[in-house]
Amino acid sequence: MSFLDQNPGLGYPAAAGLGLLLGSFLNVVILRLPRRLEWQWKRDSLEVLGEPEVYDPPPPGIVVERSHCPHCKHQLAWWENIPVLSWLALRGRCRSCHAPISLQYPLVELLTMALVVCCVWRFGFGWQGFGAIVLTCFLIALAGIDLRTQLLPDQLTLPLLWLGLIASIDALYLPAKPALVGAIIGYLSLWSVWWVFKQITGKEGMGHGDFKLLAALGAWVGLQGIVPTILLSSLVGAIVGSIWLAAKGRDRATPIPFGPYLAVAGWVVFFWGDWMVDAYLRFSGLR
Template identity: 60%
Template sequence: MPDLPLIMWALIAGVFGLLIGSFLNVVILRLPVRLDALWQQEAREVLGVDTPVEPLPPGIVRERSHCPHCKHPLAAYDNIPLFSWLLLGGRCRYCRAPISIQYPLVEALTAVLSAIVVWKFGPTWAALAGLFFTWALVALSGIDFRTQLLPDQITQPLLWAGLALSLCHLFVEPNAAILGAAIGYLSLWSVYWLFKLLTGKEGMGFGDFKLLAALGAWMGPVSLLPVILLSSLVGALIGGTMIVLRKHAREVPMPFGPFIALAGWIWFVAGDYLWHAYMSFSGIR
């Protein structure tokens, strides 16, 4: 690889992250709709329901991007990550309908997180794996925030990638990855059933179990308690703020996946610093 300063590698990762963020927007918006249509199609086939075959919603790769309001296909210069949204003033060039703030936020967030990962690991295989880890978490967070769904199409490859990478001893050893995946899944699974037995309600979805299992596969069992604590803290702060500002009713369920993903990413890139800070603060040697 070229002998570039670390800051240059981080900047390159940030620019590339903008492009990936644009693609992740497509995944966040189209994958749940596509999956829902496929599930309905399969259900009709299993039940033997004879209904007209409707065309499936746009896929992730082949169909061109278009305005969700006027359906006009977007030109290449309308799809420049972040900058097109700014230049257009957040409105469609063709119908002047507002463009969701989600687009630039996901692109900017993916760029920043990608740059941080490369700054942390340098131009290494660990950084490449860390970028995949980061992009998967961004996609899962966006989907869960919008639909309260954590699709197996992303959580399962993330889990298996963590287990496979442990064979290369990239982040954790294989035994730690296996234990992390098992404990991560079973811990939230146990909480789910305990809560359901006590209240008769479902406190979280099965996708949360799989996401924490994937984090355990990537970072081992020792990461799980800090991740759960961090996600609970962030969830309580954000949820409490939304309730206080009356933007979210108390009875309306709030997705927990984005908080697990955020806590997992923080521990992935800064867990060692946080642990040393805690040890110094507590006076433990």
């Protein structure tokens, strides 16, 4: 890893290539994981209710099954599965049925590439850089799934929480105590808002996945990163959400996924939280 740090001309292109490959895999996670979960939930419900089992073939898995066109089921050849380049070569359409291929594929791949390069630029090519890449990939997957389905699966939020706590054992980013306290306060802060809102209105203002995502972020940014994450996500969510509602002609009762805003804010605070807090204290005259 020190070799890559000393030779950025090799390290950054390698990181960019890795980011494209990870982005391709994250597209699979974003599209297939919710379908797999829904299929499993249906099977579990039938078992709990004692209903007869209905033949329902499982949707494609995340790792084993090859990629295919969702319209005509055409299995993609290797050259049709190259990140970004294949989408451009095929002009955004399936080679078999000519159905349009979602722009999500190249966008997620390019976004992942850019953020992975940013990870190694900020933290280097060692364990800190690797951990930052892991966090980034989890947040991209969670944001993408929440945007599409308004779900934040435990299968992603809970491992992200544990990985943050495990990283704190060796103080990779922060010591264990601030990480643990950050996770606890992260969960309780949004849970308390949800509980108060429910007592007053009788409605649930947010999903439980938001609590778990902020708890996971708290394990990575610590207690001092919780408040900036909440404030930044709320600000971005209010602005972007209002614009989206106006553009779609929806009223304020329309549910809006909060996970993507938490993911963006948590990523920014993880990278530059110390600088943000220091700049605020200097600007306010408290330092």
